[in-house]
Amino acid sequence: MSDATTQAPGRVLLQARGVTKAYKLGSTKLEVLRGVDLDVCEGEILAILGKSGCGKSTLLHVLGWLDPADSGSIHFEGRDRASVPQRERARLRNEVMGFVFQFYHLLPELTALENVLMPSMIRYGRLAWPQHKKAVTERAHVLLEQVGLKDRMGHRPRHLSGGERQRVAIARALQNEPRFLFCDEPTGNLDGKTADEIRDLLWQLNKETGQTMVVVTHDARMARQADRFVHIVDGRARDDGELDLVEEIQRD
Amino acid sequence: MYRLFLALRYLRSRLVNMISVGGVMVGVAVLIVVTSVFDGFQEQVRATVRGTLSHLVLTPRRPADAGPDWKQEAFADLERRLLAHDPRIVAVAPQIRLPIAYPYRSNRLEWANVDGLTLHQMEAVGIDWAREAKVSDLKKNLIAGDQENPFFDVWGTDKEKTMVLVGRTWAEHMKFWGPMDFRRVVSGPMGPDGQPMYEPGPPPEPVEVDPNDPMAQFAPKQDPRRYINEIRVYLATFSKDATTGEMRMDQQSTNPLVKGIYDGQDATSEMTQMYFDIEKLRKVTHLEQEYFEVRMRLKDYHDAPEIQASLAKAFPELDVQTWEDLKRDFLQAVETEKVMLVVVLSFIVLLGGFIILATLTLTVVEKTKDIGILGALGAPRAGILRVFLTNGLLIGIIGSLLGLGLGWWFVQNVDGVRAFVAKTTGVDLFPANIYSFRFIPTVWQWGTVLAIMGGSVLISFLAGLLPALRAARLDPVKALRYE
Known part of the structure; x- marks a missing residue:
């Protein structure tokens, strides 16, 4: 069976072709991705499903240009990762992409508000900061309010619950108004009710602002609500599976 | 913007950083006090020796073809001739x-x-x-x-x-x-x-x-x-x-x-x-x-070398020496002592540098995840490098400024400190019978002080370079992958 090449309507923002990635563990080579082909279109929510350890987080990192692929190409808005210098990639990550991680990854020394402001601080240098400070601080306030943390802005991450931390992380990912949001198991570490809230929040944001989202998850319920899903099997992306089947696979 | 912000935040949140700051502070203060006291001592010694010796000392030399009356000839009307030689x-x-x-x-x-x-x-x-x-x-x-x-x-x-x-x-x-x-x-x-x-x-x-x-x-x-x-x-x-x-x-x-x-x-x-x-x-x-x-x-001791040379030419029968020539060994000993002490004490600042190196290396290891996060948020490698460089630099600058304050206070109150030490421990830090001054002479030279501070900041900067490079080389994904 040949690998499925996902075709979807709308402008293709992100295009992966023949992506491979392997890790060396001692003397053995662990092939995680074995030629992934994937398209992500503007405004859609794409869920990437897979068993834990199947390489879906690795795929997300590769798609988000955090990690280079061993072979194959990742075109983001028509530009190949390999042809974009490090500093420019950093700028794109800062201004165009947002990341939400399973383990929140907030900076522990900073308050919730400062964490949300961090992408803006990185965006504007010392000289440009004063003229943007007011606007970006206002935006951070609005975002934190939107995710329901109006009263928690001055709290450090260790004084926040898991759900609250993930809300801060989502607000942070949205601070620079990215066109693209990468979510790596955003609800993976949360209990069912909180997970639903976070998912609803993400979906709502997608509806309101039209961000393109790639959500990595092992949760079929979440995938079911995405516009589209692919699942990772044997290091390849397939979109011909039935969700029920996928759930079955996951149960094994 | 985030670089200074994060550097300050890391500095504030880690107690070990305060130890580094303390190390730099002590080093800078000690160097300032020692150079100030030694410069003062040197200046005082020079003033004293010059005072007792006068500017130039002229002694007659026995010429090779000395006649029986060579001394009389050499000294005849010497004072008048000397005074007439140069109006200075x-x-x-x-x-x-x-x-x-x-x-x-x-x-x-x-x-x-x-x-x-x-x-x-x-x-x-x-x-x-x-x-x-x-x-x-x-x-x-x-x-x-x-x-x-x-x-x-x-x-x-x-x-x-x-x-x-x-x-x-x-x-x-x-x-x-x-x-x-x-x-x-x-x-x-x-x-x-x-x-x-x-x-x-x-x-x-x-x-x-x-x-x-x-x-x-x-x-x-x-x-x-x-x-x-x-x-x-x-x-x-x-x-x-x-x-x-x-x-x-x-x-x-x-x-x-x-x-x-x-x-x-x-x-x-x-x-x-x-x-x-x-x-x-x-x-x-x-x-x-x-x-x-x-x-x-x-008239002015600055003219001494010039007048010394012209006198030696005009009066070949005289040895013309400045007071510095006469006390050269002594003055050199004092100078050498000072240089040695400064070199030895510089190791304190160097030690401060190593403390910075150690604490910053520790901070980088501890902040591996943060570095990964910053990378994901779009901070370029150069920015991450600068976060930690700034951290080291801040330690150096804050330590130097505190050292300046401490050193300044010490120099201002050096006799009070001496009296206090003598009273509490019975040790006289500056025995008058050895140094022949009844107070501790000090000189505050901004040039020296700024050089000490600049050197300390430079050492702090260099000490921060290694951990900062290490932080910048970290792969953000690797830093993020494991919880």
């Missing part, structure tokens, strides 16, 4: 120098110690007061005696007597201080003839003298009328027998009156130099020669 020469003064011995009581076992009596080797310096006062600080340094003319024969009864000025340290050491009272003589009213008029004070306490004491015959004699003490010194001179032409060494003694005490701020010269009236010293020792060397004061 302000004054000249003749000097005679002779070895002398002063018998005193000592319990120490020394080479000439017989029955508790020993000889203290000294130098008799014959000076003409009026001229000497113009070339050196001796007049200013005279703390007891008549500054106008200490050799003045007040009662008209001591025309034939030699007279001396002794050093303060010598007077203290020889227990000469007590029975004398010079204060009366220093500020006496002037008589109608323009000479000072002296009032006798109350008679001093008589000193018990044990007739069986071998020292008795050498002990300073007190004259209740005059408040002046007579001492005895021995001189050795050569003389030529008129008939046989044979050279002889004569041992002579003279009983000079101590007419004044000078405080030269230099324990060594105070212990070993007695100033005699040059004419009387010549008479006692039957010296034909008028003087042996010439002291010279210049």
